[in-house]
Amino acid sequence: MYYVVTIATLVTMGLALVRAVLGPSVYDRVLAVNMIGTKTVLLLSVIAFLYGRPDFLDLALAYALINFISVLAVLEFFRNRVLRRSTESDTET
Amino acid sequence: MTTLLEILSWVLLSLGGLSILIGGIGALRMPDLYTRMHAASITDSMGTILVLLGIMLQAGWSLATIKLIAILLFLLLTSPTSSNALASAALLAGTRPFDEADQDEEKEEEKEKEKEKERE
Amino acid sequence: MIVIFGIFLLTLLVITAIAIVRTDNLFVAVMLMGIASLLIAGNFFLLDAADVALTEAAVGAGISTVLFLSALALTSERERARSSNRALSFTVVAAAALILIYATFDKPRFGDPQAPSQIHVAPWYLEKTPEYIDIPNVVTAVLGSFRGYDTLGEVFVVFTAGIGVLFLLGSGVPLGSLPREKINEGLRHHLIPRVVGRVLIPFILLFGLYVQFHGEYGPGGGFQAGAIIAAAIILFALLEGERRAMSVIPARALLGLMAFGPLLYVAVGVAGIVLGGNFLDYSVLSSDSVKGQQLGILLIEAGVGITVTGVLLSIFHAFAARGR
Amino acid sequence: MEILGLYNYWVFAILLMIGFYAVIAKRNLVKKLIGLSLFQAAVFLLYITMGKVDGGTAPIFSDAGTTIFSNPLPQVLILTAIVVGISTTALGLGIVVRLKEEYGSIEEHEIQEIDEQ
Numbered sequence: 001m002y003y004v005v006t007i008a009t010l011v012t013m014g015l016a017l018v019r020a021v022l023g024p025s026v027y028d029r030v031l032a033v034n035m036i037g038t039k040t041v042l043l044l045s046v047i048a049f050l051y052g053r054p055d056f057l058d059l060a061l062a063y064a065l066i067n068f069i070s071v072l073a074v075l076e077f078f079r080n081r082v083l084r085r086s087t088e089s090d091t092e093t
Numbered sequence: 094m095t096t097l098l099e100i101l102s103w104v105l106l107s108l109g110g111l112s113i114l115i116g117g118i119g120a121l122r123m124p125d126l127y128t129r130m131h132a133a134s135i136t137d138s139m140g141t142i143l144v145l146l147g148i149m150l151q152a153g154w155s156l157a158t159i160k161l162i163a164i165l166l167f168l169l170l171t172s173p174t175s176s177n178a179l180a181s182a183a184l185l186a187g188t189r190p191f192d193e194a195d196q197d198e199e200k201e202e203e204k205e206k207e208k209e210k211e212r213e
Numbered sequence: 214m215i216v217i218f219g220i221f222l223l224t225l226l227v228i229t230a231i232a233i234v235r236t237d238n239l240f241v242a243v244m245l246m247g248i249a250s251l252l253i254a255g256n257f258f259l260l261d262a263a264d265v266a267l268t269e270a271a272v273g274a275g276i277s278t279v280l281f282l283s284a285l286a287l288t289s290e291r292e293r294a295r296s297s298n299r300a301l302s303f304t305v306v307a308a309a310a311l312i313l314i315y316a317t318f319d320k321p322r323f324g325d326p327q328a329p330s331q332i333h334v335a336p337w338y339l340e341k342t343p344e345y346i347d348i349p350n351v352v353t354a355v356l357g358s359f360r361g362y363d364t365l366g367e368v369f370v371v372f373t374a375g376i377g378v379l380f381l382l383g384s385g386v387p388l389g390s391l392p393r394e395k396i397n398e399g400l401r402h403h404l405i406p407r408v409v410g411r412v413l414i415p416f417i418l419l420f421g422l423y424v425q426f427h428g429e430y431g432p433g434g435g436f437q438a439g440a441i442i443a444a445a446i447i448l449f450a451l452l453e454g455e456r457r458a459m460s461v462i463p464a465r466a467l468l469g470l471m472a473f474g475p476l477l478y479v480a481v482g483v484a485g486i487v488l489g490g491n492f493l494d495y496s497v498l499s500s501d502s503v504k505g506q507q508l509g510i511l512l513i514e515a516g517v518g519i520t521v522t523g524v525l526l527s528i529f530h531a532f533a534a535r536g537r
Numbered sequence: 538m539e540i541l542g543l544y545n546y547w548v549f550a551i552l553l554m555i556g557f558y559a560v561i562a563k564r565n566l567v568k569k570l571i572g573l574s575l576f577q578a579a580v581f582l583l584y585i586t587m588g589k590v591d592g593g594t595a596p597i598f599s600d601a602g603t604t605i606f607s608n609p610l611p612q613v614l615i616l617t618a619i620v621v622g623i624s625t626t627a628l629g630l631g632i633v634v635r636l637k638e639e640y641g642s643i644e645e646h647e648i649q650e651i652d653e654q
Contacts, residue, residue: 001103003214005144008110010221012117012136013252017225019121019129020248021232027126027183029244033251034175035120035133037274039113040251041168042144044258044266045161049148050215053594054157055431056263058424059254061160062270062437064167065417066444069275070247071175072406072451077240077282078182079400084286167413174409181403216541223548223582230555230575234563242571253578261607262585263595268619277574277623284567284630288637292565293644302562306554313550322542324591326605331590335608339596349598351609352616360613367617374624381631431597436620521620528627535634 002050009043030074037067102150109143116140126183130176137172141165216323219259226252237292243281250277263432264352267424271440276525279447283532346506348429356434357510361493364513365478368520372475375524379468382531400452410452417445425518429507435514439521446522447529455533467527474520481512545586552579564645566633570626577622584611 013036020032044060112135119132145165152158226249233245250273257266321328342354356364400406425438450458481495488497495509496502556579559572588608596609633643640648 001106005106005110005113005147006218008114010218012113014221014225015117015121016133017228017248020245021228023241025126025183026238026240026244027179028129029241030179030182031120031126031130031133033244033247034172034179035117035136036248036251038137038141038168038172040255041164042113042141043255045145045148045164047215047218047258049151051594053263053599054152054155054160055597055599056258056595057157057160057164058427058432059258059263059267059270060164061167061420062267062424062441063251063254063274064164064171065413065420066271066274066441068171068175068410068413069444069448069451070278071178072400072410072448073275073279073282074244075178075182075403075406076400076451077286078186080286081290082185167416170409170412174406178403178406220541220544223545227548227551227555230552233571233575234555234559239565239567239571242568246571246574249575249578253582256582257585260585260589261593261595262588262612262615263597265581265585265612265615265619268616272619272623277626280623280627280630281567281571284634287634288567288643292563292568295564297562297564297646299562302558305561306558309557310550310554313553314547317543317546317550320543320546323545323586324542324589324593326590328587330587330611331608335588335610338609339606343598351596351598351606352612355609356613356616360610363613364617367621370621371624374621374628377628378631381628381635432595434616436616440620440623524624528624528631531631532627532634 002046005046006043006050009039009046013039013043030071034067034071037063037070041067098150102147105143105147105150109140109145109147112136112143113140127180130180134173134176137168137176141168141172215259219256222252222256222259226256238290239285239292240282240290243278243285246281247273247278250274264350264434264437267432267437268440271424271437271444275444275447276440276529279451279529280532283529287532287535345503346510347503348507348510350429350431350433352432353428353434353510353514357513358495358506361482361495361509361513364517365475365482365493368475368478368517371524372471372520375471375527378528378531382535401454407452410448414445414449417448418442421445425514426511428514429510435517435519436521438514439518440525442518442522443525443529446526450529450533455530459530459534462526464527464530467523467530470519470523471527472523474516474518474523477516477519478513481509481516485509545582549579549583549586552576552582566636566643566645567630569645570629570633573629574622574626577618581615581618584615587611 016032016035020029023029041060041063045057048054048056116132116136120129123129123132145161149158149161229245229249229252233242236242250269254266254269254273257269338355338359339351342351346354346358348354421438421441424433424441425435428434446458446462482493485494485497486492490497495506497505498508499505553576556572556576560569563569588611590605590607593605593607594603596606636648637643640651642648
């Protein structure tokens with residue numbers, strides 16, 4: 001039964017990857033990264049049990065904690081870009 | 094009792110797998126960003142909860158269960174937050190994407206398709 | 214079955230790589246790099262490399278994306294020019310790929326226990342680790358003790374790279390003309406990420422310490438822990454702004470951490486000489502040689518963790534403080 | 538199954554060459570660095586693949602009593618290489634940022650043109 005979940009997760013990762021490659025907007029790609037991130041957490045936890053080594057859940061835990069940072073970095077990046085553009089247009093006009 | 098738990102955990106796992114798959118298909122097929130986000134959040138909430146609960150029932154009481162609870166807790170905290178951050182970033186930019194030309198083309202294509210449908 | 218999962222993940226990885234090269238939007242390329250990192254970490258885990266997967270998780274998920282994005286914020290997001298000599302480059306690359314693939318037919322099959330790489334030193338490490346060092350994680354044993362000299366070199370490379378970045382970006386005139394008070398506030402106005410992030414930071418730090426000191430018993434060690442702790446503080450800097458993060462751990466302290474880590478490592482090595490052994494021979498650190506080995510690994514892992522934290526944070530601050 | 542046994546090596550070759558293509562054909566310096574990261578990832582993959590042993594698990598002893606373990610040595614090398622890789626990539630990005638400040642561009646040919654003037 002672990003196999004079913006693993007296959008579902010892998011297929012969803014594939015679908016999300018298609019979304020990331022197709023876009024169209026950058027936000028879709030960020031969404032896809034985020035999705036693949038949470039799917040990786042699930043994949044790692046399921047495979048840890050599939051291998052019979054539950055002590056490797058540390059990996060999934062690491063991703064659950066750290067994945068968040070890249071999305072915040074993206075938010076900060078967009079915010080900076082908006083600010084940068086507004087100041088650029090101020091100096092140009 | 095153990096068989097009952099076993100069956101329950103398999104049911105949870107397969108339901109989790111199903112909702113992950115549905116969310117994945119939704120994230121691919123939905124028409125625009127916000128609806129895609131909605132579909133993706135199904136995999137983050139339902140999928141995660143069901144799958145991790147299913148594994149927890151398999152693991153029984155051990156250190157692994159505590160780690161799984163921690164994973165579940167952190168995912169339930171972070172994934173809605175990142176969705177929120179993403180949506181607010183998209184709104185902040187006026188949902189105007191990078192590839193404006195691409196999107197315009199797509200809109201035009203969609204309009205054309207709609208017109209074709211109307212003709213049919 | 215697991216082999217098939219691996220093949221599927223690798224196929225996704227190749228698709229991602231092609232998409233990375235094809236897009237002319239650098240931001241999209243960085244996002245796809247994030248996906249590639251996740252896929253490759255999953256693959257490492259399938260290939261039994263839990264420690265490596267944890268390192269890739271700690272570095273690839275947070276820090277690498279953050280660094281690339283801050284570099285993009287300072288340069289530009291779009292690739293302006295088309296590729297040069299596309300046909301020629303493609304021919305060269307295709308020919309080389311064909312040669313490499315042809316060469317793989319002479320390679321031992323995947324997972325072959327009789328492959329030359331499996332029968333030389335690895336069995337010795339697996340056999341002697343319980344005897345000499347007596348810790349469950351052989352990777353940590355090899356990293357810290359059997360090949361401690363290699364690791365010392367790597368730590369110095371990391372240290373040098375950090376110093377190099379500080380030389381390049383550490384001082385000088387800020388690029389942007391933005392009002393400082395407007396830029397330095399981070400995401401303070403985004404209430405939800407801020408609240409959740411503040412809840413998470415202590416847990417990430419705690420997890421980092423767990424990875425650091427549990428490295429002898431499970432996947433983990435100084436490299437992973439350093440990256441995770443750095444990620445926690447980068448999260449703080451993103452949420453509260455550069456200035457507050459710098460006031461929590463000032464640049465001077467980071468410089469101290471960067472230098473202290475390699476020094477601790479070398480000091481442990483020299484202590485071995487002083488106590489009558491060889492350089493980086495931990496057996497003499499305690500009356501019981503196994504205890505001495507364990508103590509030595511604990512200390513050098515701490516040195517590694519401190520260096521990696523200091524270097525990654527210094528690099529992040531050097532980028533973030535520039536042109537803001 | 539014999540042929541599938543080489544799939545990891547093929548992916549290594551293809552990934553390596555995709556990264557190499559980005560390094561030689563692209564003119565944007567950040568893109569070159571991204572290509573270099575892909576190149577690195579391919580090498581990591583090769584090493585870890587060589588360390589895998591059939592039926593083995595990660596080289597961390599547990600109570601389960603397994604006796605087959607994968608090769609710890611490639612894992613040690615790659616573990617350190619990942620952290621070294623991110624530090625050196627950061628150094629490269631630092632150089633690119635400085636170039637942008639000096640030349641106002643991160644495209645290779647534009648920088649060369651400015652140099653020739």
